[in-house]
Amino acid sequence: MTPDIDQTIAQILVDKFHIEADRIKPEAALEDLGLDSLALMEFVFAIEDAFQLRIPEDRLDPQQGGITLHYLAGVIREHLGSKPGPAGA
Amino acid sequence: MSSTAPLIGVAGLGLISPLGDTLDAFQSRILAGASAVTAWQLDLPGIDPVLLPLARCDFDVEAVRNPSRVPADRGTAMALNAAVSAWQASGLDMGGLDTERVGLYWGSGMAGAHSFDASCHTLYGEHKRLRPTTVLTTMPNAAVAEISLKLGLRGPSLTYACACASSAVAIGEAVRALRGGWIDVAVVGGHESMLSPAVLASWQAMRVLAPTGPEGHLAASACRPFSADRHGFAMGEGAAALVLETPAHAQARGVRHRLALSGYATNSDARHISQPDAGGQIRVMQAALRDAGLQAKDIGYVNAHGTATLAGDRAEGESLKAVFGDHGVAISSTKAVHGHLLGAGGAVELVVALQALQNECLPPTAHLSQPDPSFALDLVMGAARPAPGLRHVMSNSFAFGGTNAVLIASLA
Numbered sequence: 001m002t003p004d005i006d007q008t009i010a011q012i013l014v015d016k017f018h019i020e021a022d023r024i025k026p027e028a029a030l031e032d033l034g035l036d037s038l039a040l041m042e043f044v045f046a047i048e049d050a051f052q053l054r055i056p057e058d059r060l061d062p063q064q065g066g067i068t069l070h071y072l073a074g075v076i077r078e079h080l081g082s083k084p085g086p087a088g089a
Numbered sequence: 090m091s092s093t094a095p096l097i098g099v100a101g102l103g104l105i106s107p108l109g110d111t112l113d114a115f116q117s118r119i120l121a122g123a124s125a126v127t128a129w130q131l132d133l134p135g136i137d138p139v140l141l142p143l144a145r146c147d148f149d150v151e152a153v154r155n156p157s158r159v160p161a162d163r164g165t166a167m168a169l170n171a172a173v174s175a176w177q178a179s180g181l182d183m184g185g186l187d188t189e190r191v192g193l194y195w196g197s198g199m200a201g202a203h204s205f206d207a208s209c210h211t212l213y214g215e216h217k218r219l220r221p222t223t224v225l226t227t228m229p230n231a232a233v234a235e236i237s238l239k240l241g242l243r244g245p246s247l248t249y250a251c252a253c254a255s256s257a258v259a260i261g262e263a264v265r266a267l268r269g270g271w272i273d274v275a276v277v278g279g280h281e282s283m284l285s286p287a288v289l290a291s292w293q294a295m296r297v298l299a300p301t302g303p304e305g306h307l308a309a310s311a312c313r314p315f316s317a318d319r320h321g322f323a324m325g326e327g328a329a330a331l332v333l334e335t336p337a338h339a340q341a342r343g344v345r346h347r348l349a350l351s352g353y354a355t356n357s358d359a360r361h362i363s364q365p366d367a368g369g370q371i372r373v374m375q376a377a378l379r380d381a382g383l384q385a386k387d388i389g390y391v392n393a394h395g396t397a398t399l400a401g402d403r404a405e406g407e408s409l410k411a412v413f414g415d416h417g418v419a420i421s422s423t424k425a426v427h428g429h430l431l432g433a434g435g436a437v438e439l440v441v442a443l444q445a446l447q448n449e450c451l452p453p454t455a456h457l458s459q460p461d462p463s464f465a466l467d468l469v470m471g472a473a474r475p476a477p478g479l480r481h482v483m484s485n486s487f488a489f490g491g492t493n494a495v496l497i498a499s500l501a
Contacts, residue, residue, distance in 0.1 A: 018154070039158055041221035 005051075005073045005080075012046050026070035040067075047072070053079045094380065096501050097267050098339050098346030100181065100274075101332040102440055103174025105167040107144035107325050107427050116444045120473040122455030124426045126312060126323040128305025131289050139293060140301045142311040142323035143284055144428030156238040159225045162204040164197065164282035167328035168232035169239060172276050175330035176240055180344070181274060183241045192244035192272040193233050194263035196255030196279035198432030198488075199288065200248065201227035206285040232280055244272050250432070253394070254355070255279050256329070257435025257486035257494035261353030263333055273338040278436040280328035289324065297321045297398055310456035312429075314395035314422035315402050315468055317459045322396045325428025329436035345501070348443050351481065352381025352497030363489050365401050370408035370485070370493055377483070377495035378412075385413050388497070389479040390451050392442045394487045395422020396429060405487065406464040415465040419474065425455040435486040435494060442482040443498055449479045 006026075013019040019033050035043055048054055059075050060067065104110065107125035108118040118125070128140040146167065153166035161169070183191070205227040211217050225231065230248040237246045245266065249259040256279025263275040283289075292298055299311035299321040312323045339346055354376030358369035378385060391413075393405055409420060423441050430437050445451050450473050457470045479500075486494045 017158070038222065038225075045221055 005076050008050050009047065009069060009073065012043070012050060016046055017043065024069065026068065026073070028069050030067050047076065051076055051080060055079060094268050094382070095336050096349035096351050096499060097264050098334045098336060098501065099331055099348040099350065099443060100334045100339070100344070100346060101175040101177070101179030102330070102443070103171045103178060104327065104329040104437065104440060105146055105148055105171050106327040106329070106437060107146050112444070115440070119423055119426065119441055119444070119452045120450060122426060122453045124309040124455060126308050126426070126428055128301040128308035131286060131293060133286055133290060136290055140305040140308070141289055141293060142299050142301050142308045144323055144325035145284060146327050155235045157225070157235060159222045160220070162201050162226050162231055164200060164203055164280045164326070164328070165232045165235055167282055167326070168195070168280035169235050171278060171280065171328035171330040172236045173239060175278070175332050176276060179332035181332065186274065188241055188243040190244055190273045191242045192263060192266055192275040193237055193242050193246045194249070194259040194266070194275055194277045195233045195236070195247065196249045196251070196257070196259035196432045196435065197229065197232065197281055198250060198252045198255050199281065199283045200229040200250070200432065201231060202283040202288050203285045206287045209287065236276065240276065242276060251492040252488035252490050253429070253431055253434055254486040254488035254492045254494040255432035255435065257439070257484065257496055258355050258492065260331065260350070260436060260439060261355055261494055261496055264350050264353050267333055267335050273335055275333045276330060277333055278328065278330035279433040281431045281433040282326040283431070284324060284326050292324060299323060299397065312397045312425045313456045314393070314397040314425055314454050315406065315460050315464060315466065316397070316457045317461045319397040319399065319402060319461070321398050322424055323428040325430040327427070327430050327433050327437060329433060329440050331436070331439070347501055348447060349499055349501040350496060351499040352377045352383065353495065354380055355492065355494040358491035358493065360491065362491065365404035365487055366491070367404045367407040367411065369491065370405060370487055371411045373493040373495050374408065374412045374483070374485070377497050381481070381497040381499070383481055383497065385417065387481050388413070388418050388483050389476055390442065390445050390482040391418055391420045392438045392482070392484045393420050393422045394485040395424055395454070397422070397424065401487070402461065403463070405485065406461065406466060410465055416467040419451050419467050419469050419476065421452055421454040421469040423452055425457070435484065435496070438486070439484045439496055439498065442484045445476070446479055446482050446498055446500060449476050450474070451476050
């Protein structure tokens with residue numbers, strides 16, 4: 001995982017979803033962190049805002065469980081592509 | 090109903106108000122006539138800048154976590170806090186209750202307006218997309234959803250929207266459900282937080298808000314109910330909750346409530362959408378008295394609707410005189426200090442009436458020195474008035490749309 005991406009994801013989970021920092025690990029699934037389908041929608045929304053990108057629904061369907069933070073970071077990295085970098089990072 | 094209708098006990102109270110978040114702070118400021126109203130400048134493109142009289146709560150919505158995890162509307166967060174406070178004060182434990190028989194009857198006039206206004210600004214002003222939970226934050230029943238999730242209430246979970254009478258109607262309908270045996274316990278009350286630019290601009294356009302002076306220095310005393318020089322009201326925000334219980338349920342757990350609700354009535358003017366109608370008010374007060382099995386002379390205090398509009402106070406002055414006779418009952422309007430809480434008003438003002446009953450002391454109508462000479466009312470003014478032997482009190486709520494609601498509380 002890219003440290004900046006990693007850090008921004010962790011910050012969102014702590015600040016907006018009140019997840020304890022020590023539970024946030026690359027292999028952790030969002031579902032296991034207690035984010036139900038509704039919270040996942042809000043989480044994806046916050047991630048898209050933070051990185052100023054849009055993730056296609058088929059890559060990160062909030063209705064699906066099992067998405068790990070490692071997978072999420074990969075999707076973000078892929079979509080950032082040639083962009084200068086995450087907002088504020 | 091008849092005089093044989095059981096008294097419905099008040100097991101707990103809780104509130105978030107411009108006068109404080111504890112019952113003690115609220116009561117002391119009500120009795121002192123200490124105003125929470127300050128001036129706030131409404132300055133938006135397309136309208137003339139104006140200083141409006143507002144009674145805001147010292148309340149941090151960011152500190153409230155909805156049990157749903159959906160972002161909390163400011164009013165919803167106030168509702169949740171008030172309801173939890175009332176529940177804790179009741180001493181009831183959901184673990185020992187049939188939760189299907191615990192109801193939630195709530196009122197709000199413009200629930201969700203605060204968040205909906207902010208959402209519209211996000212979309213139209215900032216040209217940004219809306220959060221996926223916008224509907225769930227702004228829906229009118231968001232408060233009952235969060236309260237029932239938080240407390241685990243599984244009985245009726247209902248939201249009443251009848252403008253200024255919303256929470257009075259909610260409380261009264263819960264009384265009926267408790268009397269009727271449909272439920273044993275009810276969490277009741279209302280909330281309102283709509284001190285946001287578009288909502289305030291809407292109220293300002295209606296010309297019902299009191300002037301605050303050129304620099305806002307007259308804001309604190311801007312709302313003067315029943316005064317000869319009254320010019321409208323101040324907008325307030327907040328929430329109040331009560332826990333109600335049938336006498337049988339209270340008895341079964343070895344509790345006897347000193348404060349009780351004894352009467353309720355609601356009706357509709359069917360006359361005009363915004364003009365109050367003394368006839369409708371007379372009928373609803375008389376119906377509430379019949380419901381409680383009481384006569385007008387039994388009532389020792391009326392917390393009037395008393396909005397301090399010219400037309401509103403004129404109609405209520407006329408209806409109070411018709412029901413109670415000249416100077417027939419002690420009356421005050423506490424909107425002068427906590428503002429007009431719209432949908433929460435009935436619940437907040439019932440708390441005022443219950444505290445008067447509990448402490449045998451009537452709150453004054455603040456900022457009132459020269460009553461409108463056309464009224465023949467016994468207005469409590471200047472200072473709080475001791476009322477030894479007070480047994481029955483009335484709280485009036487008369488709404489835009491024509492809905493009237495009257496609650497009567499009694500010592501059990």
